[in-house]
Amino acid sequence: MTKLTYRDAVRSALREALARDPRVFLMGEDVGRYGGAYAVSRGLLEEFGPDRVRDTPLSESTFVGAGVGAALGGLRPIVEVMTVNFSLLALDQIVNNAATLRHMSGGQLAVPLVIRMATGAGRQLAAQHSHSLEGWYAHIPGLTVLAPATPADARGLLLAALAEPDPVLIFEHATLYPTEGEVDEAAGPAEIGRAAVRRAGDAVTLVTYGGSLPKALAAADRLAVEGVEAEVLDLRSLRPLDTPAILASLAKTHRVVVVDEGWRTGSLAAEVSARIMEGGFYDLDVPVARVCSAEVPMPYPKHLEDAALPQAETIVATVRGMLRRRG
Amino acid sequence: MTLVEREHALGLLRQMVLIRRFEEKAAELYTVGKIHGFLHLYIGEEAVAVGAMQALTADDAIVATYREHGQALVRGIPAGAVMAEMYGKANGCSRGRGGSMHLFDASRRFYGGHAIVGGGLPVAVGLALADTLQGRRRVTACFFGDGAVAEGEFHESLNLAALWKLPVLFLCENNLYAMGTALARHQAQPDIRLKAQAYGLPADAVDGMDVLAVEAAARRAAEAVRGGAGPFLLEARTYRFRAHSMYDPELYRTRDEVEQWKARDPIARFTARLREWGLLADADLAALEASVAAEIEGAIAEAEAGPWEPVEDLTKDVYARRTP
Ligand SMILES: Cc1ncc(C[n+]2csc(CCOP(=O)(O)OP(=O)(O)O)c2C)c(N)n1
Numbered sequence: 001m002t003k004l005t006y007r008d009a010v011r012s013a014l015r016e017a018l019a020r021d022p023r024v025f026l027m028g029e030d031v032g033r034y035g036g037a038y039a040v041s042r043g044l045l046e047e048f049g050p051d052r053v054r055d056t057p058l059s060e061s062t063f064v065g066a067g068v069g070a071a072l073g074g075l076r077p078i079v080e081v082m083t084v085n086f087s088l089l090a091l092d093q094i095v096n097n098a099a100t101l102r103h104m105s106g107g108q109l110a111v112p113l114v115i116r117m118a119t120g121a122g123r124q125l126a127a128q129h130s131h132s133l134e135g136w137y138a139h140i141p142g143l144t145v146l147a148p149a150t151p152a153d154a155r156g157l158l159l160a161a162l163a164e165p166d167p168v169l170i171f172e173h174a175t176l177y178p179t180e181g182e183v184d185e186a187a188g189p190a191e192i193g194r195a196a197v198r199r200a201g202d203a204v205t206l207v208t209y210g211g212s213l214p215k216a217l218a219a220a221d222r223l224a225v226e227g228v229e230a231e232v233l234d235l236r237s238l239r240p241l242d243t244p245a246i247l248a249s250l251a252k253t254h255r256v257v258v259v260d261e262g263w264r265t266g267s268l269a270a271e272v273s274a275r276i277m278e279g280g281f282y283d284l285d286v287p288v289a290r291v292c293s294a295e296v297p298m299p300y301p302k303h304l305e306d307a308a309l310p311q312a313e314t315i316v317a318t319v320r321g322m323l324r325r326r327g
Numbered sequence: 328m329t330l331v332e333r334e335h336a337l338g339l340l341r342q343m344v345l346i347r348r349f350e351e352k353a354a355e356l357y358t359v360g361k362i363h364g365f366l367h368l369y370i371g372e373e374a375v376a377v378g379a380m381q382a383l384t385a386d387d388a389i390v391a392t393y394r395e396h397g398q399a400l401v402r403g404i405p406a407g408a409v410m411a412e413m414y415g416k417a418n419g420c421s422r423g424r425g426g427s428m429h430l431f432d433a434s435r436r437f438y439g440g441h442a443i444v445g446g447g448l449p450v451a452v453g454l455a456l457a458d459t460l461q462g463r464r465r466v467t468a469c470f471f472g473d474g475a476v477a478e479g480e481f482h483e484s485l486n487l488a489a490l491w492k493l494p495v496l497f498l499c500e501n502n503l504y505a506m507g508t509a510l511a512r513h514q515a516q517p518d519i520r521l522k523a524q525a526y527g528l529p530a531d532a533v534d535g536m537d538v539l540a541v542e543a544a545a546r547r548a549a550e551a552v553r554g555g556a557g558p559f560l561l562e563a564r565t566y567r568f569r570a571h572s573m574y575d576p577e578l579y580r581t582r583d584e585v586e587q588w589k590a591r592d593p594i595a596r597f598t599a600r601l602r603e604w605g606l607l608a609d610a611d612l613a614a615l616e617a618s619v620a621a622e623i624e625g626a627i628a629e630a631e632a633g634p635w636e637p638v639e640d641l642t643k644d645v646y647a648r649r650t651p
Pocket residue numbers: 029058060082086089394442443444445471472473474475476500502504505506571
């Protein structure tokens with residue numbers, strides 16, 4: 001075990017993949033000379049050279065689409081899109097091509113493409129750099145959508161994505177890059193589609209993922225002081241969703257709060273809630289609650305950004321309200 | 328020979344100095360935690376905004392990027408409203424919602440402040456379409472970087488504007504880098520001006536470190552656009568002296584290269600020329616610096632004194648008639 005930052009853990013997986021598999025290459029804006037907008041790929045250009053670590057022009061649609069083509073052509077591209085808001089310029093290639101080609105070709109074609117991007121708010125970057133649109137991508141059949149929340153998962157899920165025969169999107173919450181955790185650099189890929197219990201409890205389940213995990217854990221710590229033991233379930237994979245794990249935790253706690261940085265309307269949190277309605281309704285003591293982002297493009301000032309986002313305090317308050325309404 | 332009227336020349340110099348000092352102050356305020364998020368400085372590129380904006384009238388529209396403090400100040404958005412915006416205060420020009428990257432002022436036809444690279448170009452085409460369809464002879468000036476030239480929206484916008492003969496002045500601020508990627512490593516054809524040919528647009532390139540050259544080129548271009556000849560692409564060749572934003576280890580260029588460009592500092596160069604022409608005495612320069620310093624002090628005071636928007640108003644201005 002080594003203590004690594006999330007950023008270094010992603011780099012560790014990238015380096016391992018580049019070293020092990022000659023079909024793997026990394027491309028995206030400023031991944032090479034600049035060292036990556038979030039310094040994830042720093043040093044890789046020097047180590048692997050410009051054929052394998054490729055700086056692209058600002059042409060999201062085309063370099064993501066070129067990733068699709070390179071995957072069709074037998075390579076294992078890893079495409080980095082700087083931020084989820086910029087991935088909207090490549091939405092056509094992701095949704096209309098990457099996600100459909102296997103099916104549309106009657107199973108003849110495969111697009112083993114990994115697309116990584118930063119997501120989320122918390123750094124006062126306002127309304128064109130701060131959104132959490134991973135829930136949108138999780139809507140799309142043909143895509144696998146991962147949201148690692150810990151350094152170990154940042155590494156393990158990237159390795160797992162590279163072993164997939166189909167396109168995988170990985171969302172890295174930008175506030176996680178400097179966070180630290182224990183990582184086993186000898187460990188292989190993590191399992192896709194499996195949620196993880198990050199903290200056990202019996203009073204309520206906090207279902208969350210990505211950048212909201214630290215907030216849910218902080219809320220659970222505060223609740224513990226009041227004698228309320230919250231279970232924290234980290235989804236890790238947004239598509240496929242680990243429905244059995246959600247329902248198993250619900251069966252234990254009978255209460256669920258979903259914490260999701262996406263906007264509430266049409267959110268991933270809504271999907272989790274619907275699955276509970278379908279599969280766990282009779283286990284519920286109280287209705288499912290959601291702590292999501294306020295329905296506003298992200299405002300710049302800190303006090304408004306904080307107010308727009310899920311916070312440990314709002315999670316704690318939601319749980320308290322829920323416990324007052326005993327079923 | 329004097330090529331420029333004294334009053335006009337001093338006006339140009341003052342605008343460039345205002346941008347420079349304003350941004351130097353902004354960088355300081357960033358390090359002490361008054362300004363947050365991304366802060367992209369224009370330092371080194373002042374001659375482009377100042378020169379180009381001389382060709383515009385109050386009726387014309389401006390669309391800019393996230394590196395737009397210069398355009399905003401030259402357009403006449405009060406420095407206090409710009410600084411308050413960078414603080415995130417409610418008296419900022421976007422009520423604090425946008426910050427440094429999203430300056431807006433509808434009353435001055437300043438349409439942002441766009442932080443998706445290339446995202447402003449189609450909007451400029453639409454503003455020009457609105458003018459054309461409503462019979463107004465106005466120009467929409469659209470600023471963007473060399474990096475934006477790689478986006479599909481650049482090509483689609485040039486084509487559509489040319490196809491429909493729309494009055495857009497496309498102003499490419501070619502500072503030779505898109506973040507850390509040098510022009511020659513993101514463009515197969517690094518001569519940006521040439522790209523206009525493919526879409527049948529007239530184009531010109533100008534030394535973006537020379538405010539008078541930029542002004543002259545922009546006046547020629549704007550005149551053609553205003554006269555109904557359709558869009559025009561003007562490329563200003565310039566250089567950013569500072570980091571891309573406040574976080575940037577600058578691994579992609581040498582100190583030497585930066586120093587060489589600094590030797591062509593548009594403010595120092597213009598100051599020297601004005602002295603040579605006998606248009607600028609030491610006392611003039613001192614008075615100009617003092618008046619700029621006072622304006623910036625006033626701007627900071629306004630930003631400091633400005634109110635924070637109440638949290639209860641969080642979801643204001645998402646819709647005109649509804650709360651979300
Ligand atoms: C669509 C999109 N992709 C990537 C980015 C990240 N980004 C912000 S500025 C920038 C470089 C832009 O370079 P250029 O257009 O030359 O403008 P400059 O910053 O040099 O003024 C990049 C890659 C973005 N904001 N939008």
